Amino acid sequence: MSIVLLEPPRPKNPKRFEDVVNAPLSACLFTDYIASILRENKISVEIINAHLYDWSIGQTITRLSKKSFRLLCVHAVYLWEKTQEIFDMLSILKSDGLTAYINLYGYYPTFAYKKILMDFPFIDSVTVGEPEFTILDLARRILSEKNISVEVNIPGLAIRNRNGKVIFHQRPPVQDLDKLPYPARQDMNLYQKKGIVTYIQGSRGCYGNCTFCYLNPFYGQTNQWRGRSAKNIFDEIFKLYTEYSITNFYFSDANFFGPGKPGKERTITLAELILANNLDINFGFECRANDIEEYSLSRLVMAGLTNVFLGLESGDPASLKRFKKHATVDENKKAIQLLREYGIEPTFGFIMFEPNSTMESVRNNFEFLKEMGIMTTPAVTAHLLYHRQTLFEGTSDYQLIVGGTDRSTAASFTGYEAPYTIRDQKVEAFSEVITNICRTTLSQLPNTFICKLDTLNAGTNSASLDVLNNTLITLFDRTLSHFETNAIPYSPDEIREMSRKLIHNVETAMYKKE
Template sequence: MKILLLEHPRSIEPERCNDIANTPLSSCLLSGYAAAMLNSRGHEVEIVEGYLDKLSYAEIKNIVSAWKPDVLGVHMVYHWQTDRALYGFLEQVKNAGLTSYITAYGFYPTIAYADILQECPAIDSVIVGEHEITFVELAEALSCRVSSVNLPGLAVRDSTGVQYRRREVLADLDRLPTPVRTEAMYRLPEVNLQGSRGCYGRCTFCYINPFYGAGSRWRGRSPDNIVAEIDGIIAERGVRDFYFTDPNFFGPGQRGQERALRLAALLKPRQIRFGIEGRVNDIHDETIAALREAGLRHILIGLESGKDSSLKRMNKMTTVAQNEEAIRILRKNGLEPNVGFIMFEPDSTLEDIRGNFEFLLRNDLLHNLPVTANVLYHHQIVLKGTPAFQHLQQQGRLQLERHSSYEGVALFADTQVAVLADLMRQVTNYLFNRMAGIWGGKVPEPENAREKYARINRLLIDIFENALETLERGKQWDKEQTQAIVRQFEKEINEVFLQI
């Protein structure tokens, strides 16, 4: 069969510029793995990079028209809205007879499959969870004109609504073929790799494990299998910069550390540079030192909070002491961590916010402007399918966004925390939009950039600290006072940039 896989166009809303990535990084290879698996079964497959290649829907329609695929697969990504533009495009394609079957796959449709099938009649099915085997079986069923209604892992409409049952996840990831990578993917600064799937953690805000299904677990490819893929990429492209998209690079416990050490030993002679993500309790001195020697250059760790009470509410299964030990180990080995941090979670108190702030100061995490802007605002994004979404909805504290039932806005338990969160959201959104061109490499940095960034960084810290102290004294303020602070911040930033 001829199968076209679409990475659809996506937009970034200015008011959401400081929100976390709307789909896990590990989803970036979904189309590549689907293409590789389908190719291995004899199907003709092409990936259309509508997002990375900045294609319009008119251009994509021309590609679909020329190709006339038997199946159009759409990797659906949530970008802070119900994607009416995508739905309209799919309706056009279907009505024009350019394809007879459309299926969607990805993190977002896995959780929101019922809504998607209801809202977009052009979509015939949604692949739920791990998609490779389901996609192959779907293609085989369609090519043989056999009904796919009872196919595990496939959500479809029937006379009673939507029918679906989970498929077991792959036990051995080494069985997967090497993912197809497009030219657009090779233009990224680093080549993305996937060394594992899932996570042994159970954080309330995360939907990695809900994607794979109840009872899913961390699964890792063997170090030899990973290195074979890297060797192939080096031989074909000559690139030596990689990023492991795994939400948890390290497997659990001692076995996880031993696997990481084995991988480090294999990577070291290849002289590559790479980045990873991991949990703080997996940051061990011996392992990090070995990975550093093997080429580890950057790492993201999910600190999330500087208060044990908050970490417990998020079910992080980590402590503040472990957070600080992880930072110490990484810096000892010459690595400044990129950190995940949730300053404002729904049940935060001013005491929690104070603890977070002092933690950031104590651990010297407020000296870099992009990081400072990030950690002094971030609230907890609440997406459907996560334990946090279910818990807040049961408590009646979740307001669904007007543009999508997939995302909820949590009502803060503490109204003073809500005031501070609103202030910092507006302040940091302005900053991120003001700096977008510079940080995106499209606009040159100003003269004396380091000094100017340091001044803005200090402004941010002062606004946060002064507002927190005011609220701690019990003083109330209204939206007009918030707007006055935001306007003053905007004025001072512009004055900084005007100075030579």
Template sequence: MAYHDVLLINPPSRQRELYEHLGLGYLAACLRQQGIDVKILNMPHWMAPRALQEVKKYSCKLIGVSIPFQRSAVQAFNFISRLKKEGFVTAHVAVGGIYPSFAYEDILKQFSVVDSVVIGEGEKTIVELAEAVIGDGNWRKISGIAFRENDDIVTTELRPSIEDLDAIPFPERDTLPEVLGKLEHAPVLSSRGCYGRCTFCSVVPFFKKFGTPLRMRSSVNVIEELEFLYNRYGVRNVDFNDANFIGGKGRGFRRAQEIAELILKKNLNIKFGIQCRPNEIDMELFTTLKKAGLSKVFVGIESGSQAMLDRFHKDIAVEDNLKALQTLGKLDLITYMGFITFDDRTTIQEFKENMAFIEQAKKLVPQNRLFYDLGTKLLPLAGTDAEKNMKEKGTLSGNSLRFKYKFNDPKMDLLYSTIKLKEDVSRIGRKLKETDKEWIK
């Protein structure tokens, strides 16, 4: 059995898709900077029995588990529970992420196997927690955690966010070679947060709670990481995982322009994808970005109904959404459209407006370039205004792990179920075709 001071785990997920977990990479970099031995186990695409056997190969003092997606939290906690109940580990177990930072009380009350919850960004907290646990010190004194004490849930002083992102070491890339072998692209995080105020998004409430809602790395720092990936790992495809890569007009536009110009100046022959808001899609800026390698854009359109956009606090008009799609279509960029067709208050009229918008979108972006899920229902994520509003109205039942809500208009239930079923069948069909292709190979 191999020993490591810390095991960082990306647990099995309901999506069962392989990806590189940048958050764990950043934690590992900060731990190794202090001489702490770390092993990253990246297993979101594994079944639980295989993942359990893998963890069994190692002993450690601290296990850090990331819960990146609230929808997969139940699977993650079931996995953690099995680790301890089946005697796989006796180490201190800490969990972290946006969801746990808001739902730490639910987590600590329901899962006795969790010893502590890291609240907020974890780079500094994980180092102090590891040093205390490894040295048998009093880890309950460090900032930025929650834990049980008798029958109470205790939280220590909140730790502010790291304002200078350039000061954080580049993430460790232990799992990148495996990911590149499957997906052929590497993730990069050039900023943290967003300036928007969307009611359904937990990103802004999370970062705002601990400091500035949006922080951006310098263009020079981003290019240094791209060059490292380009030369060390042969990366030619990059996905910027930023919630908002552009970061708004002014400083954000200038930084995006600088990144594009530096990519061209350094002759980095890469393709990359970004996420942004519709109001940031500017023909001049995006023409430069495309020259630098921009090939795909995830844009948070969210709705074709002005009433729903206003309810979501998108601070944008339907016409602006259409203009953004028109620009992306003219630039022939692959477009992933974030779209929330249903929330608890969706009306028949709003549904019709959404359907009409989709038809307009198809005319603006070639269909082989436009991707979206029509059967998307708003999730009342922990920490969001959407969750708060539903709780106040009494329409949200369950807890942060298992919740449900009903539509105000019962007819929406039938519409949602019908569209969701159609998309699920289509998705299964595509997966079967992919499986057949792999079998033939």
């Protein structure tokens, strides 16, 4: 074995619940596509998925130290404060005698490559953007030379030159996705045992250009969506269905639908292929609200569509405009209603607080959530009510906040996210209180309502959840009204005391005896 592709451990971080934003679903097949490209080119490669195997950092070090390989490519995911642990792991491997060349790839290293190469000398290079062919070229160079030159000129690869300066040359993204081999499929029994759906990637990029998203900047492009043909997608699904009896799929696309009429027609063609071949499958996808229309939706539902993640982002017109979402509140409502008419209760991308939030925008968001009946369980409600926009490097909103600020002294992972205070002081104070309440709820839900399911009958558990859910909604409403009608500022002590009292109400509801 010459090359190892590592999905490293993802240490739990009790302070963070925003996995949906720091590890986009569209990244989940990076490693599998790289492996398939390497194997197609007769290069020996092993995937080590420490995250899937639930290995600790120590276990991963032990496993890797027993193997012999020349190139270690690591899918680096941003883990907030825990990110340092992955770099520490790689540093220990090097200190213990690992001689392999180390490369990082993924969303996070794409935008933080300069700081990574400045801060961590044991990292030899970073793949910027789409990884498959950059890593193929790197692997060929590694395997053909005893000592790779620091001046290696591979498009898409960021390295240090002989003077220690970071250099990089852009690689254009793959245009014809049908020419890619299907992603490598490994540990399928373990995925199924863990209840993890089988992912399919039908497209890359997005025809939108939302200010909070770094998808298109990752690919080095703007407003460009690239889709596999319906036949190519169907052939992969058919292979997995017939050879592995897989019936549950999820599209990892950031935007399942392509732009305009051709985008709808492509999805209809895929649905017709599934129906014509009598595949008994279920599948889900992510999309924008403005792409939901009746005819294509009806065909997709007939073909097995059961799950839709809808990128609403806001119920406030001003916020949607700031995000450059190019969608309206009415379009969001119509999409939800149409999906429900076809038996699908969608899940949602939603930003309650952002740097320019006002009391009016927060109220509009809350009323929208209530009107649409979205806040159905404590876990969903807690996430929706406190979710605060994260500003990651690569997004235009990050640039607006950071501007010309010198972040050279920040660690590579802390500088990746731009902290901010909401401009409206009243909203900022309200956000702090609600965050304290919702994070307390989320941190205690697993112990209270998941681990004890075996000891509670369904009715009691459901009733307890309803009490907690209604408490969260009521407390948000009352606290919002309080902030709307009272002057500020509130001192940090006052915010803590207000949070303490409200958390007590939540905990009372959480442990209330029926």
